[in-house]
Amino acid sequence: MSKVETGENAHRDDERTGHDAQGPHGEVVRLPMVSPGPLEPPGAWERLRERCPVATVELPSGDRATFLSRYADVRAMLSDPRFARPAAGDDSARLSADGAGGVAADADPEYELAIPENGAPHQRWRRQVGRYFTAKRMAALRPGMTRVAESLLDEMVERGQPADLKAALGFPLPVYVICELLGAPAEERDRFSHWSDAFLNVSRFTQEETRAAFGEFAAYMRDLVAAKRAEPGEDLLSMLIVEGAALPEEERLTDAELLATGMGLLVAGHETTANMIGKMVALLLSDRDRWERLLRDPSLIRTAVEEVLRFDANLGGFGIRRYLSEDLDLDGKVLPRGTTVCCGMSSANRDERVFTDADEMDLARSPNPHLTFGAGPHSCLGQALARTELHVVLEVLLRRLPTLELAVPTGELRKVEGLLVGGLREVPVRW
């Protein structure tokens, strides 16, 4: 754990005794924090990193949590094998008011997912599923992804400009890819999209809507798992069933685990990537020099994708959360058992202690140990898939539509609101 160099001891004393949700200037810090523009980081991050790296914050529910903003603290917290995300039945802080939170926002006994949360059972699950997401397996999907991306772009160009790049490419490509992987029909994407949004709900839907969507989604996935069991195909769910049969019984995924895995992968596999594709294109086009540099030197695509991942300030307003199941000593300050910690990965990604000129986008930055996929044993399972999709999209766009530009001023881009994940609602483009 890093030592705190700045003089915030007085503030820390306040926190120890007062538990007020206060930033360095005494104001209440509420999550999600407010940004000056759709692609800009909240101004509070820098102040918190400098003066209050372990801050008390208020969530939409009114509950209090602890927000970490520095790289070293966020990385250490995410890497700590003792702690996992808040679970149903613990006394963690709620995100949403009125119990409206989706499965991924507020765990609830009514819709708990059967994926093991931590320790050896989590690692067993992780390795059984992770084997299907290796770098080599994802590289093998690349030619197929490129063909899909090219045909989606052809359709967009045919329909004429301006167009919404998110609706035309950013959303359908990852949906198609994850559906192929899972063996689910991509034609159902509108239903999947609604179920995913509800899964990630913080404040867009009511509790009734969130629960109804979860019920439909779970019923759908239960039927899909049963169908794969009856007649296995070449997809991931089928392979988990067929290849899992060779394992000792206690190591096989149960039907409940298969169901939760399928739901989790379907949501994670398209929602986050769809948003990132839109933000990547917007970030690269918002400064023409970035786009021109990539046109001149496409060998920068790999580092550019990592830099976009680091630079994105709209990843979601709450970071990844951890529930402290025991007291934690953080730089000499004790965070008591029962604390909910919000790990501010995007703030950490702007920490000057780790990234030189952190507020500058450097398309050749290397190494780039950003925390956008998390860190530690729960680090994103699908990151090789996400990277491959982002590489493919950028490569195809640079090759097919070099004259691409945003069709609205950057400031008029509209953010996705009310969900656990951040993004842009649409990305209007011309070419």
Add this chain to the structure above:
Amino acid sequence: MKVHIDETRCCGAGQCVLLAPEVFDQRDEDGIVVLLTPEPAPPHHPAVREAAAVCPTSAITVDEDGGGA
């Protein structure tokens, strides 16, 4: 340069394989890292250093003074 890996920490993110496929691989059965070349040749050193720096579980360590290369 001598490379060490810690299989128990590895989460199978695959960054090392993308960066230095001559040095790292992932096992088919669980996606966990395999060290192909514990003492990689100098042309691979920059990619190996980058792989160690970006590994999400810090499962790769590089001993710059170790090995014969």
